[in-house]
Amino acid sequence: MPIDREPESAGCPLYPFQRPRLSLPTPLRLVLLGATGSIGQQTIDLIRRHPDRLQLAAVSCQGRVEELAALLAEVAAVQPDAPLPLIAVTDAKARERAAAVPGWAPRLLSAGPRGLVEAVTEAQAPSCLVNGLVGAAGLGPTLAGAERGLRIALANKESLVVGGDLVARAVRRGGAEVLPVDSEHAAIAQCLSGRHGAEVERLVLTASGGPFRTTPAAELAGVTREQVLNHPTWRMGPKITVDSATLMNKGLEVIEAHWLFGLPYDRIDVVVHPGSIVHSLVEFVDGALLAQLGTPDMRIPLQYAIAGEIHWPLAGGRLDLLGMGPLVFEAPDPERFPCLRLAREAGLAGGTAPVILNAANEIAVAALLAGRLRYVDIPGIIADTLARLPRGPVDDLSMALDADARARTEAAVLVDVRAAAGR
Ligand SMILES: NC(=O)c1ccc[n+]([C@@H]2O[C@H](COP(=O)([O-])OP(=O)(O)OC[C@H]3O[C@@H](n4cnc5c(N)ncnc54)[C@H](OP(=O)(O)O)[C@@H]3O)[C@@H](O)[C@H]2O)c1
Incomplete structure (x- = not known):
């Protein structure tokens, strides 16, 4: 049975359309x-570009300690006098390697999810959390x-998918602000700015x-991992790139938009726009778009969120209006991309449904990504996990x-069964 509950944030969305932004000291930590x-x-690239405006109070990685050390060295090169950040390394073995990096041991936080929370609670005078974690670990x-x-400059959309209501309540209690990093939601936020x-x-x-926008349904069974990871317009981490190929990413973004902007699901639409030039739109009650x-x-929406919705200078490519060609919009194909429907249904059902959807x-x-499941089997794993587990409130x-x-346990069993059948 769906849990039919109005989101607590309805009428009081997480994203404050008109409220002034938090007034924060410079540099932002x-x-x-x-x-x-x-x-x-x-x-990190933005810190290199704005060493006078941005500083690190704490950082985390899961296992790539050597990459983290290299990034911190880059920051130290532009900010030799800045206080050194706290460091969370979630993987226990990697944390042991991190303890051996010169100067790190006194600043190392706990392993596991606890270290991520400590980074937030123990950082000295932090002003902005940039949540670039992937998955439910971000909540x-x-x-x-x-x-x-x-x-909170929120890239981790899974936080709102899994715990939108919890985040809305915590934001109200703590007096925080959530500013979206996703380019679509940052676009909507800019269109809504100052509106009622x-x-x-x-x-x-x-x-x-995604890469399979025009691929016939019959050919999807044979697509390779490399084809799935070959996103036509964005270079991103592997999980969101796969989600973009299945359109699950857009489904998660519909749920994210629902929580951020407080609109019901039937007033949040999706259109396919292959060029990724129009980042999203708002239609007003008089028909204006x-x-x-x-x-x-x-970096454009990321910096905009970190800055508190101010356009700081950013060198880089500019949109060539005369050379960009026509703007094309299409309806998404629900047959070839069932994840979009699954996500919308889970969002509407509420409670644990989006949690189960996300975990599966x-x-x-x-x-x-491990080469154990075909692209076309992803929606089936999610639908079957949703069908097998009871729903409840969160x-x-x-x-x-x-x-x-x-x-996760249920979905892993289903994956094993499919992997064994495919062998
Ligand atoms: N990338 C983009 O352009 C983009 C655009 C819009 C929204 N987003 C959203 O931003 C979030 C991050 O995406 P991404 O592409 O940056 O991901 P990513 O490249 O895979 O990076 C994930 C980061 O989180 C760490 N991590 C992974 N699993 C973890 C866990 N279980 N516990 C603690 N840390 C963990 C990784 O550490 P290691 O490197 O040590 O493994 C890495 O630092 C996602 O929610 C995504 O949907 C991304």
């Missing part, structure tokens, strides 16, 4: 979680950042369509984590 990932490295630190009243909720008719999220356009460069997807994507973090763990 960042807690950067997932520093070695795609979002993390682009954040705990997002909640900690919300309770601490930080600006009553002016808004619907949100339109654009999707590139506002869109935000730009080159596909994640994480397991299926990891199996694809009233606190432990309920979300419990549903997440059960769904």
